[in-house]
Amino acid sequence: MPDLAYVNGEIMPIEKAVVPIEDRGYQFGDGVYEFVASYEGRPFMLEAHLDRLERSMRELAFDPISRADIRHAVLDLFDRGGYPRAGVYIQISRGVAPRNHAFSPGMTPQIIMTIRPVKEMPAEKRKTGATAITVTDTRWGRCDIKTVQLMSNSLAKQKSLDAGCDDAIFVSDQGVVREGTSSNLFIVSGGRLTTHPLTDNILPGITRMVVLKLCKAAQLDVEESFFGRDALLGADEVFLTGTVTELLPVVRIDDQSIGRGEVGPITRRLYDHLRKQAMG
Amino acid sequence: MPDLAYVNGEIMPIEKAVVPIEDRGYQFGDGVYEFVASYEGRPFMLEAHLDRLERSMRELAFDPISRADIRHAVLDLFDRGGYPRAGVYIQISRGVAPRNHAFSPGMTPQIIMTIRPVKEMPAEKRKTGATAITVTDTRWGRCDIKTVQLMSNSLAKQKSLDAGCDDAIFVSDQGVVREGTSSNLFIVSGGRLTTHPLTDNILPGITRMVVLKLCKAAQLDVEESFFGRDALLGADEVFLTGTVTELLPVVRIDDQSIGRGEVGPITRRLYDHLRKQAMG
Numbered sequence: 057m058p059d060l061a062y063v064n065g066e067i068m069p070i071e072k073a074v075v076p077i078e079d080r081g082y083q084f085g086d087g088v089y090e091f092v093a094s095y096e097g098r099p100f101m102l103e104a105h106l107d108r109l110e111r112s113m114r115e116l117a118f119d120p121i122s123r124a125d126i127r128h129a130v131l132d133l134f135d136r137g138g139y140p141r142a143g144v145y146i147q148i149s150r151g152v153a154p155r156n157h158a159f160s161p162g163m164t165p166q167i168i169m170t171i172r173p174v175k176e177m178p179a180e181k182r183k184t185g186a187t188a189i190t191v192t193d194t195r196w197g198r199c200d201i202k203t204v205q206l207m208s209n210s211l212a213k214q215k216s217l218d219a220g221c222d223d224a225i226f227v228s229d230q231g232v233v234r235e236g237t238s239s240n241l242f243i244v245s246g247g248r249l250t251t252h253p254l255t256d257n258i259l260p261g262i263t264r265m266v267v268l269k270l271c272k273a274a275q276l277d278v279e280e281s282f283f284g285r286d287a288l289l290g291a292d293e294v295f296l297t298g299t300v301t302e303l304l305p306v307v308r309i310d311d312q313s314i315g316r317g318e319v320g321p322i323t324r325r326l327y328d329h330l331r332k333q334a335m336g
Numbered sequence: 337m338p339d340l341a342y343v344n345g346e347i348m349p350i351e352k353a354v355v356p357i358e359d360r361g362y363q364f365g366d367g368v369y370e371f372v373a374s375y376e377g378r379p380f381m382l383e384a385h386l387d388r389l390e391r392s393m394r395e396l397a398f399d400p401i402s403r404a405d406i407r408h409a410v411l412d413l414f415d416r417g418g419y420p421r422a423g424v425y426i427q428i429s430r431g432v433a434p435r436n437h438a439f440s441p442g443m444t445p446q447i448i449m450t451i452r453p454v455k456e457m458p459a460e461k462r463k464t465g466a467t468a469i470t471v472t473d474t475r476w477g478r479c480d481i482k483t484v485q486l487m488s489n490s491l492a493k494q495k496s497l498d499a500g501c502d503d504a505i506f507v508s509d510q511g512v513v514r515e516g517t518s519s520n521l522f523i524v525s526g527g528r529l530t531t532h533p534l535t536d537n538i539l540p541g542i543t544r545m546v547v548l549k550l551c552k553a554a555q556l557d558v559e560e561s562f563f564g565r566d567a568l569l570g571a572d573e574v575f576l577t578g579t580v581t582e583l584l585p586v587v588r589i590d591d592q593s594i595g596r597g598e599v600g601p602i603t604r605r606l607y608d609h610l611r612k613q614a615m616g
Contacts, residue, residue, distance in 0.1 A: 061357060070434075074354035075362060077341060077448045082355060083427065084486040085365030116491070145435060147363065154350075154452070155425060157486070157493035157517055168357045172434070194477025196488055205487050206364040206437070208476055211396070213437035237437055 062169040081149030088112035185307030186222040193226035239298035243291035293320030342449040361429030368392035465587030466502040473506035519578035520544040523571035573600030
C-alpha cells in the first residue's frame, strides 16, 4: 500500500498530490498544521489536536472548516493506512489567490493530509539519551500558533545535526530557554520540574499538557516558569516532549553533561506513565 | 494571452501550475523569492535581483542553480508576456522530500515563476500620498533574506487595510523604525534623509539602493542610521521604496499628519529621478 495523501477531499498516492503555486501556503507560509500519531491503530489525543488546529485558524482569521469533516478525513486515513503506529500530517492554508500580501476576498481554505508509519526515535536514544545544542531563537513572534513559518526551526535542526547532535534548543536573546525545534522542554532540579510558561513564544504542546497532568497525578512538584541557560545546563535531568518525540531524555547540551550524563529517574518514570496512557 | 507560469522549465497558464505538497516551500516556508518589474518592456535592475536571489540561496545553503538559466527563463517570460509593464515573480524552494525539519540529501531546488501586468499604485495615491499604521515587528530574525516567511508581513498589511490605511510600518520592540510590509522606508527631516542601516532585520532593497545613489547624485544629505517612532512621526517627509511601490509618499501615520500632510518636495524630486532612471 503506497503512503496516501488527502487533498481537499480526494485520496491519492503522496507523489501525485499537488497544490497550486498560488496557494498562500506556498508563497507566504500562510498555513497551519498538526501531526497526529496513533498507538496500536488508535489516534492519540485527536480532539486536543483538532482544538489546537481550530485555534490556529481562528488566531489567523482563516475561514472556518467543519471540524467533523476534518476528523472524518483523519480517521479515514488512519483506517486506509492500516498501520499500528502511524502519523497523519494535516496542513490547512488560507486559500489560493493571485499573489497579494493582503487577504483576497472569497478564498477557500485548502486542506492536505498525508499518512505514513511514524519514524520512531532509535530505541538506543531513549536508553542512553539525546544530545543538543542551544541556539538563539530567531523565530517569528507567534510561535504559539502552529504555522509553517518553520525556517528557523529547520535551520536550527540542521545545525544541530551538523554539530553531531540530535536537536537544538531555542534560547531567547534575553537568555530565556524556550523549547526544542519541534518539542517542548522540561528540566528537573532537586526533584522539581520546570517548563516554560505558555506565552506567544512557545507552542502549547499537547504532550507538554499530558506530561503536566502526569506530573500532578504522580504528585511531582512542577511549575511553569522562566529559566535561563545556566539552569538548563545545571539541571539534574532535561527532557523534550512532543507527538513523535514522546518524552526524550537529553543528557548532553553544548558539550556539557546534564547531571551524570545519563537518563534520570524522573524522566524514566514519566516516560513509562506517558507510554501507559498512550497505549490506553 | 493568459498570464503564464514557469515550473522547473515548463511554461503553462498560471491556473495549471502546481507543486508537490511535500515541496519544502509549502511545509516549512523553505523558499526564497524575487519580483522583477519591467518598464516599457525592459526589466529594471535584473542583475541586482539575481544577485540578491543568489545571496538568499547561499545564506540558506540551498543547492545552487545556474544564474544563466534563471536569467534566460525570466527574459523569456517577459517576452512571452509582451506587456510594456510586467512583473515576474520568481520563487525557489529548497526541494521536495518527505516531511522532515532537517535537509534531506539529494534534494533539487524547485523554481516557479509567474508573469502578469504590474498592478500599479493608484495615481491618486502618488499625488496625495498614502497612509500607514505602525505595528510591532514580529517577523523572524533574518529579514535580510528574502524568504516566504511572510506571515507577519501579510497580517500587518491586512491590519493596515482593516484600519483604512494603505500599509503598515514595522517598529522593533525596542522602538526602532524598520520598514514597510514590502518596502523600505526613508524619512526626511530638515533636508536630511535617513533610512535604517542594512542589518538582519530589514530587506536590502534594490530600490532602496537605487534611491541612495540618486540622493548622492543629487547631493542630498543621506545617512543609514537607526531612528524611533518620534522621529518618524516628527519627520517633514516620509516615503516607502520598493519594486512595485517605486517611491511612495506617506503623509499620515497612526492618524498623525507627516509634515503638512502632503507630498513633500524631496519625495517628489526623488520620484522623478527614479522614474527617469527606470525609463532609461
